Amino acid sequence: MTVPLLLASNRGPVSYAEDGRGGLVARRGGGGLVSAVAGATASGAALWVCAALSAADRLAASAASGKVLPGVEMLDIDPVTFDRAYNGVANATLWFVSHLLYDTPTAPVFDARTRREWAAYRAYGDAFAEALARSAGPRAAVLVQDYHLALTPRQLRERRPDLRIGHFSHTPWAPPEYFCLLPDDVAREVLLGMLGADAIGFHSPRWADAFGRCCVEVLGASWSPADGVTFEERTTRVSVHPLGIDADELRACVARPDVQGRLPLLRELVGDRQLLLRIDRTELSKNIVRGLEAYRELLETRPQWRRRVVHLAFAYPSRHDLPEYRAYTGAVQRVAREVNEQFAESGWLPVHLEVSDDYPRSLAAFTLADVLLVNPLRDGMNLVAKEGPVLSDRGVSLVLSRQAGAADELGADAHLVNPYDVTQTAEALHEALSTPAPLRSERSERLAKAATALPPTAWLAAQIAALPPA
DSSP: OOEEEEEEOSSOSEEEEEOSSSOEEEEEOOSHHHHHHHHHHHHTSEEEEEEOOSHHHHHHHHHTTTOOBTTEEEEOOOHHHHHIIIIIIIIIIIHHHHTTOOOTTTOOOOOHHHHHHHHHHHHHHHHHHHHHHHHEEEEEEEEEESGGGSSHHHHHHHHOTTSEEEEEOOSOOOOHHHHTTSOHHHHHHHHHHHTTSSEEEESSHHHHHHHHHHIIIIIOOEEETTTEEEETTEEEEEEEOOOOOOHHHHHHHHTSHHHHTTHHHHHHHHTTSEEEEEEEESOGGGOHHHHHHHHHHHHHHOGGGTTTEEEEEEEEOOOTTSHHHHHHHHHHHHHHHHHHHHHOBTTBOSEEEEOSOOHHHHHHHHHHOSEEEEOOSSBSOOSHHHHHHHHOSSOOEEEEETTBTTHHHHGGGSEEEOTTOHHHHHHHHHHHHHSOHHHHHHHHHHHHHHHTSSOHHHHHHHHHHTSOOO
């Protein structure tokens, strides 16, 4: 059976876990992508091709010959190939390049091991291309998502030149001088892989422009925002589609008993103080340590805020297969502990750091926040910055890194900061906490309106509309 719309991404709409009785239990994923596509996959109008990410996923995929749910095909890729492609290339190389994370005096180092990992990354993308080519109907629309599958558009086009192919990058894109840290042949292959698409999408004009300039520098292509990238007499359209929030769905989630049940404990913890909130994975790019240092500087330089503010820092573990992430989690815990040791008083703990993932608790905390701190070093978009104003009960002040894609839409009503400047961030926290309630509410309403301008279904439709006509 072939379908007219296909989506490809590393992570799918469902994951599996062992139920303790020898069976498996399915868990629906969250996020805008799932919301946008779930209905179409369930009805058979679309197919979502994803990878088995865990041993339980592989068991489920094997038992169901990949068809784990209606409209979902889960690929059981060899675990060694998966590890080298996912951890070695996608997360330890391409992610580091796109977010400018390398400590360049010592990294990266490209050697024989890197080449083995790159071969696995190529094979990983090829497995997706094969599955998509097999299932796509004539002139079908295929939307390939993110840096895990940068090579897939070209690999798919070689098999099925009739298809209308889009690629969307959820990360930032590095400027040419940083992108060219990659080996020359690898940099070229990444760009050519993506240019196999008819249309390429980004969250921000900044990331689209950086991609275009990389094509000029590395390939000798021509580039303009109006015309796209032209290389070897073929033009790929480059568009900007900033993903927004489905406000109705998010508010429905907050109304659930598991979310409402978290509120009494949170209210007791905050008391009559203002709540400074952050919600992140312990991801290197999220800049949690500098955020904690800015809070420390706020309490040092503005002692009037002592006992009058509580900082809830939800920092959920991420990518602990990589040593850099384990070390970063330890640094987050150390600085939070130091702030508490320096300032805690009877009845007041300045920082409450939570590292256990609890999505209902995060949603509940959004409703109570007075100030939301989102200070990534770089971020393709950052939906936390959009979720906070949508869910705030009485209006929230947003302290936002200007290096987040969300700053394009939210910057006018946020307190924008240089994410490397701890002192500036501390001053922005003071200004946000000091904002009068009526002004805070007005700004929060405008932030919420901007955050919902392109909800997931419209965002997906915009990607399809950017493709050539069927």
